[in-house]
Amino acid sequence: MAKLPQEVKDAIEVAINKQEAFPVATASNDSVANVAYITYLKPIDDETILIADNFLNKTRDNILANSNVSFAVLDEAKGSYQVKGKAKRLTEGEMFDHVQEWVVDELPREAAIVMTVEEVYNGANKLC
Secondary structure (H helix, E strand, O other): OOOOOHHHHHHHHHHHHOOOOEEEEEEOOOOOEEEEEEOOEEEEEOOEEEEEEOOOHHHHHHHHHOOEEEEEEEEOOOEEEEEEEEEEEEOOOHHHHHHHHHOOOOOOOOEEEEEEEEEEEEOOEEOO
């Protein structure tokens, strides 16, 4: 497991505050790539990202078949960051309950996608 550097957490927080969506990439077992814009994404701690599953049909199917996931966030001064890791989908427990409270009532709140951070890049430079 890797730890999110503070500069990456700061970039994520800026994007959240601007209500920006994060491009999240997954792949099927057949190596078919999928990228979806995700609004409900946030760090839980230095090693864990929480993503709310609402309208994530292909993303959901891919995570259930292949746990590899990555997302990108842009820092206007420092460039783009890419966070890579493994994800699991939870339909009960603390993270699922958090999604139920976090996501607005108008949207489905089907599950919590919990990503464990494994690698972090700034452009081509591996940070951890």
